[in-house]
Amino acid sequence: MNFEYLSIRCRHGHLEILDQTLLPHEEVWLNANEVSEMFDHIKRLAVRGAPLIAVAAVACLAVQASREGTTAEKLIKDTLHLKSSRPTAVNLMHMSDELTSQLRQSDPSSNPRDLVLKVAEDVIKKEVQMNQSMSRHGASLIQNGENILTHCNTGSLATPGVGTALGVIREAHRQGKNIHVYVDETRPLLQGGRLTAYELKSEGIPFTIICDNMAGFLMSQKKIDRVLVGSDRIATNGDFANKIGTYSLAVLADYHKIPFHLVAPASTVDPDCSSGNEIPIEERNPAEVLGVSGSQSVQWAPTGSNVYNPAFDVTPGHLVTSIILDTGIYDRQSIQNGSLHKLKFFDSEEK
Numbered sequence: 001m002n003f004e005y006l007s008i009r010c011r012h013g014h015l016e017i018l019d020q021t022l023l024p025h026e027e028v029w030l031n032a033n034e035v036s037e038m039f040d041h042i043k044r045l046a047v048r049g050a051p052l053i054a055v056a057a058v059a060c061l062a063v064q065a066s067r068e069g070t071t072a073e074k075l076i077k078d079t080l081h082l083k084s085s086r087p088t089a090v091n092l093m094h095m096s097d098e099l100t101s102q103l104r105q106s107d108p109s110s111n112p113r114d115l116v117l118k119v120a121e122d123v124i125k126k127e128v129q130m131n132q133s134m135s136r137h138g139a140s141l142i143q144n145g146e147n148i149l150t151h152c153n154t155g156s157l158a159t160p161g162v163g164t165a166l167g168v169i170r171e172a173h174r175q176g177k178n179i180h181v182y183v184d185e186t187r188p189l190l191q192g193g194r195l196t197a198y199e200l201k202s203e204g205i206p207f208t209i210i211c212d213n214m215a216g217f218l219m220s221q222k223k224i225d226r227v228l229v230g231s232d233r234i235a236t237n238g239d240f241a242n243k244i245g246t247y248s249l250a251v252l253a254d255y256h257k258i259p260f261h262l263v264a265p266a267s268t269v270d271p272d273c274s275s276g277n278e279i280p281i282e283e284r285n286p287a288e289v290l291g292v293s294g295s296q297s298v299q300w301a302p303t304g305s306n307v308y309n310p311a312f313d314v315t316p317g318h319l320v321t322s323i324i325l326d327t328g329i330y331d332r333q334s335i336q337n338g339s340l341h342k343l344k345f346f347d348s349e350e351k
């Protein structure tokens, strides 16, 4: 298996990931050939972003199987282990459920390595295609000269392609729409100020970093024309989980009557999740809040302070202007009419 994307690459069966905890100032590639290595990379957000987590997991399973040989039982065990690395992003769950289902149904005489390689190639190919489709759909909404606010990182560091919300921004810029991007720093791990800024700067897309608590003031000054965010899991009623701080943006956008969109592959819709209160929310190490961008060098709070560190929040669907997927744009009315229930998920067969 050979591929090369911004944050993950596989050369002659050797898998590496770009350690996103060190960006933007250090570009360090780490080995990721072993499931145990990949589990740690995902857990500490060296690998992050809902679609990329699924891609990295399945690529590691394929590489390890190719290098060491395997059995269906061992692959299933390793898949379930990687599935437990982070609870909120549904892309990882879809991939692991699909792979374990195929392994359990496979012919005992077949080589499970061939199966996992095929699933890995299919997942990667589909994610790249979905990125391109949703970016084109979303860019059709962007008017010339818009100021767009985005949260966290939803670009080529979070997917094996142009990105989700950031993919829309890239496509609008490519179409010459003269946009400016306001980038929420996205405390506590600064995925926006570090990673989205890294991507936009490298491509000359105009941007301004802001603290998360500045978004409302910018909206009150009529400096934001549209909000674009990603998602880690979408319930079929349009509620969705995304990086902590997204819900606040949605409420502010609703108050200021600013279009608010989530952008994601259809594989982020969880058909087993009928509303946002069913989405598991990951709580992370309090030390991330007490440090700066995860580092512990600056201890600014009183020792022994209590800390709450949910990595995501849930935004109700009624605050979303429209959901932009690779399969199209879904406004509130169509979502209320059940359009998300009928989406194709993960594989090519209609479910």
Ligand SMILES: CSC[C@H]1O[C@H](OP(=O)(O)O)[C@H](O)[C@@H]1O
Pocket: 048, 049, 050, 051, 151, 152, 153, 154, 155, 158, 159, 164, 165, 191, 229, 230, 231, 232, 242, 243, 244, 311
């Ligand atoms: C297209 S990435 C979707 C989603 O993943 C990010 O979370 P994390 O950085 O914790 O992996 C963020 O919520 C993005 O919006």
